[in-house]
Amino acid sequence: xxxxxxxxxxxxxxxxxxxxxxxxxxxxxxxxxxxxxxxxxxxxxxxxxxxxxxxxxxxxxxxxxxxxxxxxxxxxxxxxxxxxxxxxxxxxxxxxxxxxxxxxxxxxxxxxxxxxxxxxxxxxxxxxxxxxxxxxxxxxxxxxxxxxxxxxxxxxxxxxxxxxxxxxxxxxxxxxxxxxxxxxxxxxxxxxxxxxxxxxxxxxxxxxxxxxxxxxxxxxxxxxxxxxxxxxxxxxxxxxxx
Numbered sequence: 001x002x003x004x005x006x007x008x009x010x011x012x013x014x015x016x017x018x019x020x021x022x023x024x025x026x027x028x029x030x031x032x033x034x035x036x037x038x039x040x041x042x043x044x045x046x047x048x049x050x051x052x053x054x055x056x057x058x059x060x061x062x063x064x065x066x067x068x069x070x071x072x073x074x075x076x077x078x079x080x081x082x083x084x085x086x087x088x089x090x091x092x093x094x095x096x097x098x099x100x101x102x103x104x105x106x107x108x109x110x111x112x113x114x115x116x117x118x119x120x121x122x123x124x125x126x127x128x129x130x131x132x133x134x135x136x137x138x139x140x141x142x143x144x145x146x147x148x149x150x151x152x153x154x155x156x157x158x159x160x161x162x163x164x165x166x167x168x169x170x171x172x173x174x175x176x177x178x179x180x181x182x183x184x185x186x187x188x189x190x191x192x193x194x195x196x197x198x199x200x201x202x203x204x205x206x207x208x209x210x211x212x213x214x215x216x217x218x219x220x221x222x223x224x225x226x227x228x229x230x231x232x233x234x235x236x237x238x239x240x241x242x
Contacts, residue, residue: 010124012036014079016101017132019108019115023200027118027132031105032097037082043129044076052186054223068186072162074136075121075129079156084144091142091151098156101135113201119160136161185224191217198228 013035018028048071053063079098081091104114118132137159144153183194191205191214199207205217211227214220 009039012039012121012123014098015120015122016097017118017120018105019118019134020200021111021113023198027120028107031100031117034079034094034097036079038080039123040077040079042078045129046074046076047071050186052184068184072133073131074162075131075133075160077121077158077160079158081154081156083152087146087150087152089150091154095140095151095154095156098135098138098140098158102138115200118163121160131160131162133160133162135159183226183228185220185222185226187222189220189222191220194226194228 013033015033016031018031020027050068050071051065052068053065055063079094081094083089083091101117101119104116108115116134118134120130120132122130135158137157139157140154141157142151142154144151146152191208192202194208195204196202198204207229208214208226209217211229220226
């Protein structure tokens with residue numbers, strides 16, 4: 001697409017931020033920025049929707065699907081790095097920034113709530129592909145090296161999974177930390193998984209277990225409805241267990 005006369009080329013970038021300090025919070029301070037030398041040629045955006053169908057043995061056709069929930073957006077993009085003009089360490093430095101986004105930050109470890117940084121892809125006024133998320137995968141392919149073995153060219157393929165939360169004040173929790181909501185179990189669910197999704201801490205599974213009288217956190221019956229206590233209830237229970 002031709003550029004408008006007088007318009008400057010906007011470069012894409014990846015902003016790396018401290019993770020939220022509490023469940024439902026916003027990302028913290030900016031840690032670093034990976035500026036794209038070359039804007040991506042393609043962006044792949046994916047979002048899943050989960051439906052459940054109960055088998056109907058006597059029905060001549062399949063049963064009506066029941067909406068279970070929508071999954072997070074996932075953005076896949078390639079970052080092309082090149083230092084053939086400068087022969088410096090910029091390729092490795094940018095790769096290291098991306099690698100750091102895959103491990104817990106020192107601050108989160110110090111707070112005893114290990115979490116990797118949050119990231120946001122930004123490119124001008126693009127909105128659908130710009131959201132707070134976490135790196136779900138990262139692969140780096142080096143394709144050119146200097147005479148001393150230093151990488152001069154690399155393609156980094158990364159996927160960003162949406163990590164934002166619903167706006168406070170909306171149902172079913174109405175923004176209250178004490179509110180509870182129900183979750184219908186689907187195949188593959190486990191209490192640690194639900195605790196991580198709900199509170200950001202898989203060890204908080206005991207809160208859900210106690211609220212529903214469950215003995216085995218790994219065995220859940222698909223179709224059963226679980227009560228998920230609010231965030232404050234989970235925090236209180238966690239403190240009591242210490």
